[in-house]
Amino acid sequence: MTLPSDTLEQLLDTVSRFVREQLVPMEHQVADDDAIPDTIVEAMREMGLFGLSIPEAYGGLGLTMEEEVLVAFELGQTSPAFRSLVGTNNGIGSQGIIIDGTEEQKQRYLPRMASGEIIGSFALTEAEAGSDAGSLRTSARREGDEYVLNGTKRFITNAPRAGLFTVFARTDPQQPGARGVSAFLVDADTPGITLGPPDKKMGQKGAHTCDVIFDECRVPASALLGGKEGQGFRTAMKVLDRGRLHISAVCVGVAERLIRDSLRYAMERKQFGQPLAEFQLIQAMLADSRTEAYAARCMVMETARRKDAGLDVSTDAACSKMFASEMVGRVADRAVQIHGGAGYIADYGIERFYRDVRLFRIYEGTTQIQQLVIARNMIREVG
Numbered sequence: 001m002t003l004p005s006d007t008l009e010q011l012l013d014t015v016s017r018f019v020r021e022q023l024v025p026m027e028h029q030v031a032d033d034d035a036i037p038d039t040i041v042e043a044m045r046e047m048g049l050f051g052l053s054i055p056e057a058y059g060g061l062g063l064t065m066e067e068e069v070l071v072a073f074e075l076g077q078t079s080p081a082f083r084s085l086v087g088t089n090n091g092i093g094s095q096g097i098i099i100d101g102t103e104e105q106k107q108r109y110l111p112r113m114a115s116g117e118i119i120g121s122f123a124l125t126e127a128e129a130g131s132d133a134g135s136l137r138t139s140a141r142r143e144g145d146e147y148v149l150n151g152t153k154r155f156i157t158n159a160p161r162a163g164l165f166t167v168f169a170r171t172d173p174q175q176p177g178a179r180g181v182s183a184f185l186v187d188a189d190t191p192g193i194t195l196g197p198p199d200k201k202m203g204q205k206g207a208h209t210c211d212v213i214f215d216e217c218r219v220p221a222s223a224l225l226g227g228k229e230g231q232g233f234r235t236a237m238k239v240l241d242r243g244r245l246h247i248s249a250v251c252v253g254v255a256e257r258l259i260r261d262s263l264r265y266a267m268e269r270k271q272f273g274q275p276l277a278e279f280q281l282i283q284a285m286l287a288d289s290r291t292e293a294y295a296a297r298c299m300v301m302e303t304a305r306r307k308d309a310g311l312d313v314s315t316d317a318a319c320s321k322m323f324a325s326e327m328v329g330r331v332a333d334r335a336v337q338i339h340g341g342a343g344y345i346a347d348y349g350i351e352r353f354y355r356d357v358r359l360f361r362i363y364e365g366t367t368q369i370q371q372l373v374i375a376r377n378m379i380r381e382v383g
């Protein structure tokens, strides 16, 4: 449901203030401790940030895609780790249930995800099945009224905190590709699940990923998402279409933050007797970054509006993800360059963003997967 414009303004203002006053001052600490303090998690719960995209009927804010990307632009203005904490409940951790879940599954999980009581995690990737998600090998064997899950999922975002996993597993061993895959809603405390140690990552400290190992993990048949076998891969693709747009919005937010920091630094720092911002070569970098971030913002807004209008945005979401994630990489690189030596020193935080944004070009589909999706869809449209 579309919010009245003053309610939306209020929400965006609240999120923006929260980011500026509470999150930005914590960035160094979160990176150093590799942990988000509980007080911040609690504040996020109170603001409803875990349930932005979950329908109101299940306790969320029920934002439209356009409203959600506007919030993501704001959340992007600080370390991506903060957004990552609420990201799975709003995206890949809940959308499978929202899009394809049964009413009972929605009732059971969505209200607790919206409140942040439980964290949802999306368990698709495996050691041998990353970009080629359809080749996954985790199995779900039917035994009476149960399925028995076996396999290992890799790099699973928010797994160390998760209360619920959406697990993609092969129910039909005769079908090696996407068609044999089903999705399951698995409570994290189900016997047979163990977690690997947290992964040591290049950036995004404070956001955690790890392996999730299923060993003869028994779930009731009612855990099958949507109650239908063989639909899991399609569900994953629909979830990712949406997730890619959200990530694009976060990229725009981070880029705008880095441009602001770069501009401020360029206006304060003097060399050769004048502020850096007076030099045309610095101006060129600022202008290029501003232009590219603006282009990405427009793409994201337009795609979000098209999605709200009920159009298929698979191609446009992939275009947005590819452009926005590559764009923020270039913007972060220029931000380091404008800051010079300071850009390379941890105290200024710019090098941290430079490392953090690298992930955007990889997760929820690499740039090369976006290219593949875009081109395949183009060919299919003509065919």
Ligand code: COS
Pocket (backbone or CB within 6 Å): 092, 122, 124, 125, 130, 131, 132, 133, 134, 177, 178, 179, 233, 234, 237, 238, 240, 241, 314, 363, 364, 365, 366, 369, 372, 373
């Ligand atoms: N929406 C709905 N259904 C979709 C879809 C979409 N966006 N994309 C594909 N499908 C359906 C197809 O229609 C097809 O269904 P049918 O078998 O009924 O015809 C099925 O899914 C398989 O599609 P396809 O043949 O295109 O699958 P591929 O194995 O060739 O894989 C890519 C396609 C590469 C696009 C897919 O594996 C992918 O997105 N990989 C990246 C995964 C990823 O992003 N991982 C990140 C980790 S999760 S954070």
